[in-house]
Amino acid sequence: AFLGIESGVLTEYVLTSLMCLLVFLLAKKHTHDLGVLQQANEELRDRADDLAARLSAGSEYGEQLRYLSQIEERNTLAQKIHDEVGHTLAGSIIQLEAVRLIMEKDAKKAGEMVRNVTENLKEGMESIRSTLRTIKPAPEQLGINRLKLILEEFTLNNGIETELSHDGRLDVITHLQWNILTDNMREALTNSLKHSSASAVRVKIEVMNKVIKMEVRDNGKGETVIKKGMGLAGMEERTGVAGGKLIIDGSDGFSVITLLPVENDPGSREADDQP
Secondary structure (H helix, E strand, C coil), rough: HHHHHHHHHHHHHHHHHHHHHHHHHHHHHHHHHHHHHHHHHHHHHEEEEEEEHHHHHHHHHHHHHHHHHHHHHHHHHHHHHHHHHHHHHHEEEEEEHHHHHCCCCCCHHHHHHHHHHHHHHHHHHHHHHHHHHHHHCCCHHHHHHHHHHHHHHHHHHHHCCCEEEEEEEHHHCHHHHHHHHHHHHHHHHCCCCCCCCCCCCEEEECCCCEEEEEEECCCCCCCCCCCCCHHHHHHHHHHCCCCEEEECCCCCCEEEEEECCCCHHHHHHHHHCCC
């Protein structure tokens, strides 16, 4: 009986020891795995901090590069005005001073000098116009780039994919019409964000013979019965004031179409640019 009791205790002792060893090994493995995870987490944190620093440095570099480009452009413009227009005006002032001195003594000579001054000033004015035409961006470049910037910012802030495409001659779109298209697109994006649960928005501009068409369409849930709030009503009003029309469709996602009349002749731009 004693041996039986001793044997039972020994067996229990062995099992307990094995259990303790197993717990120890599991704890050791868990501690090791935890250390590996902590080290990996620290490495990821360091990489994230390094990436954030690089992105910040890249952003600052981009801003500095844009600022430097602006400074160089201004310097080039100032130098061109100084070299061409400044010399012309300075020479004209000198000749006018000479005309004042000889006007009574030699009217014929004075008249010739006045004509020379007039020609010089005409050339100076043409030089100014040429310079302004060189640095002044086309309205369509401003308009389409403004839309691109709005869409990029919308995607960045809300995680909704956007796409912009265009077809036809954008130069027929007037400054007022660009403002209408921009405001309508903003409002359509806001509606998609609030009501459509969309993951993507497509914007397409088409310029046809008589009509300018912009469609903002999302891939959201759409709406069979469209309730016009202040946003849609405002879009209709500003589109109507410009002689256009707004079409709203909720059957396949949500679509807002702005139609505006073509009213600008691209050939008249040079005349409009004359100061």
